[in-house]
Amino acid sequence: MIRLALLAVLAAALSMSPGVSYAASPGVVGTEGNLSREAEPRADGIRHTDTKAMISALTSLNANTYVYPMAGDNVQWEDLREEFLSAAAKAGIDVWVMVYAPSQSTCCVSRPYRHDYVTWAREIATLSRSHPNLKGWTVDDFALDLATFTPAYVGQMQAAARAVNPALKFVPTVYYSQFTDAFITQHVPLLDGVIFPYRDSPHRDTSWTWNLSYEIDRLAERLPGTDIYVMPYAHPLSHAAQKPTVAYVETVTRTAMRHLREGDIAGIIQYKLPLLEREAQWTRPATDNLARTGDGRLSFVVQDRTVTKAGTWCGAIRTVRPASGATRYTVSFWHRDNRGSSSPAGYHKKQLLLNDRLVWQQDVTADPDGEWRKATVDLTSKLAGATSARLQWRLYELKGVSNYFVDVSVDDIALTGLQMSDPGVEDAGTWTPGLSRKGGPVYCSPQVYHQNYGADLGARIARWYAGG
Incomplete structure (x- = not known):
């Protein structure tokens, strides 16, 4: 394989010379x-x-x-x-x-x-x-x-x-x-x-x-x-x-x-x-846009014909900061998934963590298939005296599966007393650096729709x- 390091050094050197342009x-x-x-x-x-x-x-x-x-x-x-x-x-x-x-x-x-x-x-x-x-x-x-x-x-x-x-x-x-x-x-x-x-x-x-x-x-x-x-x-x-x-x-x-x-x-x-x-x-097509509003959402997926293990997860972490003078701190967000009460419970869990501690969770079977629901979590007592905190939305495997497809969406995050950029998940570049996963094929990503792909x-x- 041709190594380009020497060429890169030469290009950098020539680019600093007056009147010389080289790539x-x-x-x-x-x-x-x-x-x-x-x-x-x-x-x-x-x-x-x-x-x-x-x-x-x-x-x-x-x-x-x-x-x-x-x-x-x-x-x-x-x-x-x-x-x-x-x-x-x-x-x-x-x-x-x-x-x-x-x-x-x-x-x-x-x-x-x-x-x-x-x-x-x-x-x-x-x-x-x-x-x-x-x-x-x-x-x-x-x-x-x-x-x-x-x-x-x-x-x-x-x-x-x-x-x-x-x-x-x-x-x-x-x-x-x-x-x-x-x-x-x-x-x-x-x-x-x-x-x-x-x-x-x-x-x-x-x-x-x-x-x-x-x-x-x-x-x-x-x-x-x-x-x-x-x-x-x-x-x-x-x-x-x-x-x-x-x-x-x-x-x-x-x-x-x-x-x-x-x-x-x-x-x-x-x-x-x-x-x-x-x-x-x-x-x-417009049907590809699965956001609640706008063009973007957080997506958490386990694909069909996919084997997972208990304890695996994928999450999106963001740092939040208390607003000056705030005395009450809450986070609200809308969530939905493609499962309902007819699906088996006890496998996929939607979760919110604060500084790595669980503060909210719900089984994917709890709400009707495809219906957006709003969750609000009061964090006031947990953030007393804090200067910053980490919120993590994630999909967690309580039990392993072999063929149990799910796609969880999170969108339209609203904060009281806290500051965070892009709460509507419209900029993938803002969310991608905070993605992490453990243990295998549980995926998470900001899915931002582009009609003119x-x-x-x-x-x-x-x-x-x-x-x-």
């Missing part, structure tokens, strides 16, 4: 998928890849790399060869090709070469000889199909590509839990890098970001000399309870950018970042990709 090479910054077709068919009756719109969107994103998916009919391969690569080269954009693994046959088969990956390797390498900006290719969900992608077969794939273009990179998609000792020993030496999708392994979630640095550091340690490309989920992850928010994707990207600058990884590739207004994920997220990612 270190950012590495790979780009996105994968969401390839759009033109709105109307051409004379041949086919809606071709909308190359012009795609290149314009990628340029606005400040992306230097696009992972072009081979899905659907043969036209995407033809459009790649005849139009997209040349247009991307003029825009200074490198291209990788993504083909689907056999396990994805129920949804996606890459054409024209389908599951003949030796032919894919040879044909992509051949195309790269006439289009130097075609830098590499990947197989999505590669490590789910190791019965197909045996070391011997990967060796054949690489031999076919290198016989044509030794510089072409093969960088398959591999999830964190799939980096077993056997995989690292047998497969990694055959690869030119790996795309690593972040989803809070061993769990499956797109709200919790705190494990990313640990997972990057661990992979960098276990894969010395291997280029690692972090993939944030900008598109909903299957079987995850919540869609990724603007704040979530930005946080993952910002953390990954730091590791990129420090040389721990070789790049960042968003998974299906919305690029065009006509895409289904460009906007979010694609535009809002794209603008933030563009700033990070530009070095902002």
Whole structure:
């Protein structure tokens, strides 16, 4: 892996020189998928890849790399060869090709070469000889199909590509839990890098970001000399309870950018970042906004088909300060969940803690499903003489579960005699630093709704990709 530390030092030194402007090479910054077709068919009756719109969107994103998916009919391969690569080269954009693994046959088969990956390797390498900006290719969900992608077969794939273009990179998609000792020993030496999708392994979630640095550091340690490309989920992850928010994707990207600058990884590739207004994920429906008022709420989740243990929890901590001259201190908040009296009690508890001591709790089955209720807690006697205090809203597992989905909301916090910023949970950045959890897959996060998801997220990612 190319280390960027020296370049960063040089960039800093030159930036302090009068009249000199310099930025270190950012590495790979780009996105994968969401390839759009033109709105109307051409004379041949086919809606071709909308190359012009795609290149314009990628340029606005400040992306230097696009992972072009081979899905659907043969036209995407033809459009790649005849139009997209040349247009991307003029825009200074490198291209990788993504083909689907056999396990994805129920949804996606890459054409024209389908599951003949030796032919894919040879044909992509051949195309790269006439289009130097075609830098590499990947197989999505590669490590789910190791019965197909045996070391011997990967060796054949690489031999076919290198016989044509030794510089072409093969960088398959591999999830964190799939980096077993056997995989690292047998497969990694055959690869030119790996795309690593972040989803809070061993769990499956797109709200919790705190494990990313640990997972990057661990992979960098276990894969010395291997280029690692972090993939944030900008598109909903299957079987995850919540869609990724603007704040979530930005946080993952910002953390990954730091590791990129420090040389721990070789790049960042968003998974299906919305690029065009006509895409289904460009906007979010109003039904995605589960706040009581405004756009934000605190969310506490245990997903379905998820095993928890008694004593695990996730909480959001905020510091409050008594107002000058106040003699009475209370906290009120609205809460709701998706459970009711027909659900089994004694498993999930909604709680409020003051300085780590429980001051309020309620079972998720106590109120009707989906109904907002107000709770008020008098803290006067507990805060006498205090100059500050910590409030923590959390979801606590009284007993472990194996398949008991719950989503608890907290919103519209009101304080008497106490001061706290953003009581309406409208700014994810205010609440995220105070998140903590213990023991496993109980998630908590500020969920702030963005109707214009694609535009809002794209603008933030563009700033990070530009070095902002």
